[in-house]
Amino acid sequence: MSNLFARREQSRSVERHNSPRHPWLAGPYIFWAAGFIVLPLVLVFYYGLSGPDGTFTLANLAAIAQPIFRNALGQSLLISFGTTAICLVLAYPLAYILSKNRSRSGAFIIILIVLPMWINFLLRILAVQMLIANNGIINMILGHLGLAQMRLINTRAAIFLGTAYDYFPFMVLPIYNAMCKIDHDIIEAAHDLGANALTTFRRIIVPLSLPGVISGIIMVFIPSISEFAIADILGGSRILLFGNVIEQEFNMSNDWHTGSGLSLILMVFIIISMIVMHRVDKDGEGQIIW
Amino acid sequence: MKRKSLLIFALCASLIFGLAACGGSGGSGGGSRGENGSITVFNYGDYIDRDLISQFENQYGITVNYEEYVAPEDMYTKYTSGAIDYDVIITSDYMVEKLMSEDQLLPIDTSGMEYIDNIGDRYWEFCRAFDPENSYAVPYLWGTVGIIYNTSMVDEDVNSWSILWDEDYANSIIMENSVRDAFIAPLRLQGDSINTTDEAELRAACDRLVEQYPLVYAYQVDETRDSMISGEAALGMIYSGDATVAIEGNPDLAYTIPREGSNVWIDCAVIPASATNVEGAQQFIDFLCSYDAAMANFEYIYYGTPNEAILDDLDEEVLADTTIFPTDEMLENCEVFRYLGSEADALYTDLWQIVKTSN
Numbered sequence: 173m174s175n176l177f178a179r180r181e182q183s184r185s186v187e188r189h190n191s192p193r194h195p196w197l198a199g200p201y202i203f204w205a206a207g208f209i210v211l212p213l214v215l216v217f218y219y220g221l222s223g224p225d226g227t228f229t230l231a232n233l234a235a236i237a238q239p240i241f242r243n244a245l246g247q248s249l250l251i252s253f254g255t256t257a258i259c260l261v262l263a264y265p266l267a268y269i270l271s272k273n274r275s276r277s278g279a280f281i282i283i284l285i286v287l288p289m290w291i292n293f294l295l296r297i298l299a300v301q302m303l304i305a306n307n308g309i310i311n312m313i314l315g316h317l318g319l320a321q322m323r324l325i326n327t328r329a330a331i332f333l334g335t336a337y338d339y340f341p342f343m344v345l346p347i348y349n350a351m352c353k354i355d356h357d358i359i360e361a362a363h364d365l366g367a368n369a370l371t372t373f374r375r376i377i378v379p380l381s382l383p384g385v386i387s388g389i390i391m392v393f394i395p396s397i398s399e400f401a402i403a404d405i406l407g408g409s410r411i412l413l414f415g416n417v418i419e420q421e422f423n424m425s426n427d428w429h430t431g432s433g434l435s436l437i438l439m440v441f442i443i444i445s446m447i448v449m450h451r452v453d454k455d456g457e458g459q460i461i462w
Numbered sequence: 463m464k465r466k467s468l469l470i471f472a473l474c475a476s477l478i479f480g481l482a483a484c485g486g487s488g489g490s491g492g493g494s495r496g497e498n499g500s501i502t503v504f505n506y507g508d509y510i511d512r513d514l515i516s517q518f519e520n521q522y523g524i525t526v527n528y529e530e531y532v533a534p535e536d537m538y539t540k541y542t543s544g545a546i547d548y549d550v551i552i553t554s555d556y557m558v559e560k561l562m563s564e565d566q567l568l569p570i571d572t573s574g575m576e577y578i579d580n581i582g583d584r585y586w587e588f589c590r591a592f593d594p595e596n597s598y599a600v601p602y603l604w605g606t607v608g609i610i611y612n613t614s615m616v617d618e619d620v621n622s623w624s625i626l627w628d629e630d631y632a633n634s635i636i637m638e639n640s641v642r643d644a645f646i647a648p649l650r651l652q653g654d655s656i657n658t659t660d661e662a663e664l665r666a667a668c669d670r671l672v673e674q675y676p677l678v679y680a681y682q683v684d685e686t687r688d689s690m691i692s693g694e695a696a697l698g699m700i701y702s703g704d705a706t707v708a709i710e711g712n713p714d715l716a717y718t719i720p721r722e723g724s725n726v727w728i729d730c731a732v733i734p735a736s737a738t739n740v741e742g743a744q745q746f747i748d749f750l751c752s753y754d755a756a757m758a759n760f761e762y763i764y765y766g767t768p769n770e771a772i773l774d775d776l777d778e779e780v781l782a783d784t785t786i787f788p789t790d791e792m793l794e795n796c797e798v799f800r801y802l803g804s805e806a807d808a809l810y811t812d813l814w815q816i817v818k819t820s821n
Binding site for chain 2: 243
């Protein structure tokens with residue numbers, strides 16, 4: 173334990189030493205942030221809270237009550253919760269095994285997980301599309317084996333597959349990092365004090381890996397709730413997610429006010445999930461990414 | 463397959479050069495300029511032989527900033543945002559009418575144009591449906607909307623929109639992912655005009671589309687071509703030009719205009735009110751009417767050309783291809799899209815969202 177604290181103290185002192193010296197170095201970034209983060213946000217708030225005549229209104233937020241938008245939000249929540257659950261279930265055991273196996277093969281598997289992230293995600297999704305198409309590779313193999321063809325593409329399951337595949341590394345890596353940081357002495361101490369493997373896992377591994385799990389959840393849940401490109405490519409535009417509806421409001425209906433209002437609703441969901449994470453994650457380790 | 467790999471390549475390239483391109487295409491404010499200034503052109507995706515752009519630049523000394531869009535509604539949004547001052551927009555009949563109704567177009571002075579006479583009278587007449595004086599729009603290409611089908615998967619004769627509701631083809635039907643186009647099929651099946659603004663008729667059409675939803679493989683626009691070539695689906699709603707390209711890629715495919723009638727459309731070049739280089743825009747439109755440009759475009763896109771100068775030099779076989787040049791009889795029940803006003807537009811959009819969220 174003391175080891176951990178010492179490390180954190182050390183990193184803090186490094187921060188203290190570095191931060192205030194040359195504040196102007198942040199200049200280019202402040203310029204960037206003002207132009208591409210703050211200004212667009214201001215515009216979203218302005219459009220979202222005003223009507224076509226420019227007066228203040230909450231009607232754009234109330235639009236969420238319409239069945240179409242509600243339905244799409246439901247779909248998005250389903251996709252993002254589902255994706256997060258799938259990623260967590262797959263990633264946690266994998267991260268656990270990998271953190272115990274620091275050999276070459278373990279490092280190799282980590283590279284295999286990271287490698288796809290070097291390729292643009294749209295290209296990977298197009299590749300998935302080729303795999304699961306009606307006459308794609310999976311159905312071709314099924315056909316050769318004399319099995320019935322499956323309808324995979326343009327279903328909700330296809331969207332789950334795409335999002336889970338895309339965001340999987342974002343779940344594995346934080347959990348893996350957190351598990352690697354667990355001091356082996358603590359585990360040994362637990363064994364010495366008579367805890368069996370299950371108790372050690374439950375009382376030591378799980379709590380100490382929690383910050384990693386939480387960052388993983390944030391990094392999967394938040395991008396997947398606003399997902400729309402994957403739904404277009406793997407869902408054949410048959411399933412409208414909240415992101416698709418917002419896009420349509422802007423591009424098709426040319427209604428920036430409703431589009432911005434709906435974006436604000438989405439922002440509320442993102443902020444709520446960040447607050448929840450913050451509460452749970454008392455150490456604040458999960459926020460390092462943010 | 464070749465197109466797919468091209469698409470992937472294009473995606474890579476656009477990602478890498480995305481930022482650079484964004485900086486460069488800033489319209490009148492943008493970087494390099496030819497000796498006679500620059501123009502910004504806004505066109506449908508993959509809707510010109512790209513070599514023509516550099517040809518025009520060399521010939522006229524005008525730099526062309528070229529931009530693309532998918533659906534006319536996207537174009538309208540981007541144009542009205544005012545971020546970029548477009549000089550030439552190529553878009554469809556009803557969108558031309560919408561822009562006209564909002565005083566967003568400048569009249570085109572055709573008197574000084576060298577090649578304008580290449581455009582056949584028939585097409586000027588065609589445009590008078592929405593541009594009564596022929597003063598705002600110069601015909602670019604025309605075509606129809608119909609059904610493409612794979613004869614190895616569909617045994618029966620395809621001659622009615624009703625086949626798109628046939629459960630035998632569940633998960634094998636592609637619908638247009640563009641609101642006005644998608645409504646053609648149910649409206650014509652009901653015997654209603656594709657320009658109806660009658661709410662009861664539209665709601666009935668919407669119900670039909672909702673009923674069709676479980677059978678639909680996907681809602682697509684440009685991708686339909688690839689899906690049909692690779693045999694992903696048996697039937698699809700498609701534009702005639704895409705159909706010609708698809709049939710070339712897969713000889714099992716065939717195209718038909720259903721007997722209930724459909725939409726015959728004409729895309730035109732217009733000069734929007736935002737134009738900063740009207741003279742350059744006129745020259746570009748004139749250039750598009752030239753024999754060489756029309757021929758290159760025809761050979762690249764395979765849509766019907768209003769340019770009668772090139773007709774004599776086309777193969778008999780091409781001229782007899784009713785996918786590209788439908789007979790008058792086939793066009794009998796076809797209508798041109800009209801702009802229906804903002805209220806009807808909003809109704810269409812709402813109904814379309816009902817269809818798309820009916821899962």
